[in-house]
Amino acid sequence: MTRTSILLLAAALLAAPAAFAQKTLLHCGRLLDVRSGKLLSQQTIVVEKDRITAVQAGYTAASGPQDNVINLENRTVLPGLIDCHVHLESTPSRNNFREGFTLNPADIAFRAQINALTTLRAGFTTVRDCGGSGVNTSLRNAVAQGLVPGPRIYSAGMAISATGGHMDDTDGLNEDQITKAGHPINLANGPDQCRQAVREQFKRGADLIKIASTGGVLDLSKDGTGAQYSEEEIRAIVSTARDLGLRVACHAHGAEGIKRAVRAGVTSIDHGSLMDDEAIKLMAKTRTWYVPTLIAGKSVADTARLRPGYFPPVIARKALEVGTKMQGTFNRANKAGVRVAFGTDAGVFRHGQNAREFGYMAEAGMSPLETIRTATLNAAELLGETADLGSLEAGKFADIVAVDGDPLQDVSAMMRPVFVMKAGVAYRQE
Structure with missing residues (x-):
């Protein structure tokens, strides 16, 4: 990105409404459980405000008109x-x-x-x-x-x-x-x-x-x-x-x-x-x-x-x-x-x-x-922040990254982020 495009993006982000959707549901094709080292298929991360409230098997449907569903079904999802x-x-x-x-x-x-x-x-x-x-x-x-x-x-x-x-x-x-x-x-x-x-x-x-x-x-x-x-x-x-x-x-x-x-x-x-x-x-x-x-x-x-x-x-x-x-x-x-x-x-x-x-x-x-x-x-x-950071678990900050490919097979995939969320706000979504 050029400096001009970065500054324009920053201005757009700052101008965005501060209010969160009722819930954000991230449909994850592959979710990396960093503790077990396993890639879990078809998972949903539920985000409310700035925190993860649940990680559920399958693709959870929106339960209200204000819910925001983000499709990451062809991505690998990791902690921020x-x-x-x-x-x-x-x-x-x-x-x-x-x-x-x-x-x-x-x-x-x-x-x-x-x-x-x-x-x-x-x-x-x-x-x-x-x-x-x-x-x-x-x-x-x-x-x-x-x-x-x-x-x-x-x-x-x-x-x-x-x-x-x-x-x-x-x-x-x-x-x-x-x-x-x-x-x-x-x-x-x-x-x-x-x-x-x-x-x-x-x-x-x-x-x-x-x-x-x-x-x-x-x-x-x-x-x-x-x-x-x-x-x-x-x-x-x-x-x-x-x-x-x-x-x-x-x-x-x-x-x-x-x-x-x-x-x-x-x-x-x-x-x-x-x-x-x-x-x-x-x-x-x-x-x-x-x-x-x-x-x-x-x-x-x-x-x-x-x-x-x-x-x-x-x-x-x-x-x-x-x-x-x-x-x-x-x-x-x-x-x-x-x-x-x-x-x-x-x-x-x-x-x-x-x-x-x-x-x-x-x-x-x-x-x-x-x-x-x-x-x-x-x-x-x-x-000293294990209560809030480091894994995709209920109660932690909604810091979430998605990449193309399988980084466990090709770690260069970490160079290709297509989605970035920090504290429940998406700063990159491709």
Whole structure:
């Protein structure tokens, strides 16, 4: 879709009547029960307001003139998908570094709104936004209030980093620019500053805390693998977050930074690119979630190789060194029983392509059913939202996706959503 068509669609959705039909009956030719792994034939999902009230065998007839019947008899129907690592504020461009100095918050917000709708129409009805400027939290509020269409958003606000770390936006700048930037509120060193940084994000409305325990690929530091927080600092972050009812997502590539974060009790390791055997065993033992973001590694490595000059040289080198190793790490961790939740790092690549992650996980040895479970049951558990999300069951939000084909036989079907409903409202219907 073009940007113009997306904006027109958004306007139409916002102009639609707020009232729900008495009931919506979805006639599902094949319904995937993600718990049993079975495809159930000829099922009806009954939706009232924003919830599923029943899942019934056979095609239930409308019982009143206001009932809305949706024909999905030639489709495969699944729970709404959950992406546990996106950046809705970000749009990939060779101008990203320049735009950091030229875009205003309002510019970022308009772009983020388009990215949110694109993500929703791709079948992802819930996302965990793992760091932005704070616009991500405002976008969450706007979506929740019905002001703009988008997925249900769990926002980390601004991600927390050590000085010189992955989320230090002054990396690589000259001394004058570093001095002008002062001490950004997301930079924290030592346990006391780490506690304060968590409380700052909590005050600003974050749903979770995101930190970086190692360097990254898409920053101007020379190394993306070294540990950047001590275990004591991470423990201070985790304990403070827990006191405030927040979970902690941890960006980490290198093995030492992963192990420190896992021992300190983070909820998830995101990327985990260079896990060694000790880190894998530790994650399996502690049941720490792993959010692999394979598509991000593939995307940056392919861009560095095929588009010379797109990235600064230091980033291009790291993209090739780190991105090419992520599928192999995933294969080892999956075989060892590490718990996996779906996440893509969308914003590093184009939003709306999130479902490519299913194919990359399958290539690395996970069954199609298990890849789907990572984006439904597992992701809901990571978020702490199993009562409302992750499966098609009575009482849960009416987050429903339909695709052409059988994704248990060909997981690429996940790339072809033809119907998307979030909280009882259809945002795509073909």
